[in-house]
Structures are given as structure tokens and as C-alpha cells.
Amino acid sequence: MNQDKIGQFIKTLRKKNNLTQAVFGEKYGVTYQAVSKWENGKNIPDVALLKQMSQDFNVNIEDILEGKSSKKRKNKIVIVLLIIVLLIFITFIFWLFVHDDDFEFKTLSASCDHFTISGSMAYNTNKSSIYISNINYCGGDDDTVYENIECSLYENNNDTITKISSCDNADKQNINLEDFLQSVQFNINNYAGSGKYNSDDSLYLEIEAEDKEGKVTSYKVPLSLDDNSTSS
16 A cells, blocks of 8 residues: 555545535544644554445445545546547548548449439449439339238349348338338449449349239339449
């Protein structure tokens, strides 16, 4: 035990609670001279008084004996962890800018007259990020109530078909096509695709809707990539 640290802790505790040495000493049945000796590290209170202080001022007796608050230690640990997390985040952002400066950006739209689609994508030779929303059916009135509908996003690379993602109506039974498509959204990050998106048929949506009689209606919706692409 370091008597000087214990004394400083008691002194800080006393002043924090606006107590004079005399009042503090009276509280524990000692003179102000005894309190002065505690605070100057010449003596320390016995264990019974230390326990009483810890109860009176709501501090751990270990904090008094070590001469420092465990809350401060915890706060320092939290601060250090936050700094580490921040450094990791900054490093990641720096890496992203340095290594992904070859990303290309394009807009996506439907090249089918029966659908309108809004979307965008960023890609390079290693990965792609694809976002598609606002899928609307405009091919006429289709009031059919379907039991099962699935909308899937595919990549076609030299006749190799890969399903990237899909949405279905599992949470909404008995729904028509227009209402279903309003809830469909694709948000794909870090997709390790072919990275070859130079033709309009490389990405497409496929929609399959099954009615109550088991009849399946299918739509294939090729996606057009805006030719006005730019590199980041």
C-alpha cells in the first residue's frame, strides 16, 4: 500500500464533499490532526474506518487502498477501446479509397416495356455493390391474387447463370403483382461476381407468380446499364 496515494484519495474525498478536516475527523471519532496525518501519508486509518468511509461515500475500499478510482480506470479502458475502433475505421476507409479507386458506377433500368426499375451499381474486377428499388409493373391490368411470388436477381456470364439474391411474399399471403413489387428491394454489398457488366443481358430479374389454381406466370426482365458510366 502506498500511504501517500491513500492520503491523497482521502483528501480528495473530503474536499469533494465540502468537509473540513475537523468535521471529517469528528465523523470518524478522531482529531483534525489525525486527518492531516492521513492526508500527508504519515499514517492511515484502520480497516474499520476505511470500511466506514467506503460505505459513507459509496466508493470501493479497494479504491481507497489503491489510491485511485476504479471508475476512472474503466473510463480509460473505454476511451482506449474507442480510439482503437476509430483507428480501425479510419484505416478501413483509407484502404477502401486506395484499393477501390478502380470502381465504375452505372445506373440500372428495365429494358422490358412491361416494367420500370430504378437502380445503381458500383463494381470492379473483384466485387460489386448493387441496389435496385422502385420495381413497377406497367404491362396492363393484372388483378390476379397470387399465393406465391418470387423475384430473383441473376447474373449471366457466358451462359453461366448465378442467382445473386431473391425476395418472396412469405410475409404477405394472397397479394397481387403490383403490390408485391412495391415491397421488393435489392441491396447487395460485396458481391463477388464476374465483374464483367458490359452488356445489357449480364443482369436480369426473373419473377414467378403462382395463383391459387397452381398456374405460374413468369417474367424475365433484362436490366440495362447506363452507358454514361464513370470511374471513381
